[in-house]
Amino acid sequence: MKIALTSAGTTLGTPRTRAVHRAIAEARRGVPVVLAARRPLIIAPAETVGAEGLRLIDVLSSGQAVLLLAPSRAAAVLRHEVEANAPAIALKLARPLIDAETLKRAADPTMEQILPEFEMVDAPAAAEAALALGKLARLLPAMVAAPVRHGWASLPAGHDLLSVPAEDLLAYPAELAASLTKVAEVAVPLDDAKDARLIAFRALDQGIEHMAILVGDPAAQTAPLVRVHSECFTGDLLGSLRCDCGPQLRGAIARMAAEGAGAVLYLAQEGRGIGLINKLRAYTMQDRGLDTLDANRALGWQADERNFSIAAAMLRALGMTRIRLLTNNPEKVASLEACGIEVVERVPHEFAPNGVNDAYLATKAARFGHYLG
Helix, strand or coil, X not given: CXXXXXXXXXXXXXXXXXXXXXXXXXXXXXXXXXXXXXXXXXXXXXXXXXXXXXXHHHHHECCCCEEEECHHHHHHXXXXXXXXXXXXXXXXXXXXXXXXXXXXXXHCCXXXXXXXXXXXXXXXXXXXXXXXXXXXXXXXXXXXXXEECCCHHHCHHHCCCCEXXXXXXXXXXXXXXXXXXXXXXXXXCECCECCCEEEEEECCCCCCEEEEEEECCHHHCXXXXXXXXXXXXXXXXXXXXXXXXXXXXXXXXXXXXXXXXXXXXXXXXXXXXXXXXXXXXXXXXXXXXXXXXXXXXHCCXXXXXXXXXXXXXXXXXXXXXXXXXXXXXXXXXXXXHHCCCEEEEEECCCCCCCCCCHHHHXXXXXXXCXXXX
């Protein structure tokens, strides 16, 4: 499980942060961007790139085009083991570039897998940053990449393309936490907590909001009860039985009301940070026999991609740096402590299986190390 980055302070600044946001938007549209590095690359997500994007890469590249995949996904495509700790695995692409639909099938294990034979080649030095852009865009971490021609920006095909430094993409998660600010606060009485308030937080130059649900006055307590809860559309809103998220959210609010105070940090990090669409894809892989952890890895993600430095920044802004954490997850405790939050007690937060999520909860205990049962 990923341990959160610390957020010592803003390092990118507004113009560079804005460039990352533009790169994310371009990635979601399937438009190539140039990754500025010692050996620059032109890159585009395999999931969204179309014929025009592939044509631009073909025209502007100066060498071998590759498909960059996370090792867990590349092993499935190649049908043999690869270096599991490598930042990325590169698969050679034929020129002119392979068609967009084949690239999508190679990236997405939920699609019908009729694929050509791929040859593994050395990954470019900036491969990790290329995959980071796909993840920041909440797309499958699979990128088409090629060395970009010298003087690309002066060519007609490259005139409108964006360039973004590789190191800025890698630094961006910590930047989000460092730039977090309060943007709204209002009383919202809840069924289980009539005195609840919502405080919305937003990071610099981007529109994703994280919420704090405050019950009573938790900041007045020496070590208030805190729940760090990642949003779950299917569980929190629809009442899905596949997980225990809905009962955990409502149970946390009810417990805090019973104690008189507490705070739920509601983070916009669906599916352990992989996003809603990718979570639904992971569900498809689970329906084919994989557990929660292996389903995420089959898509090319880590078991847990959440950025808990966001939660730490919210707690500091709320004046809560010494807390009792309502969780069954020891890594969540370690992540917050790594960000400077003192967790004086881990408070268990367990709910019984419902007949549908039994295997899910068993995986949490056996493979994620959660204290359950």
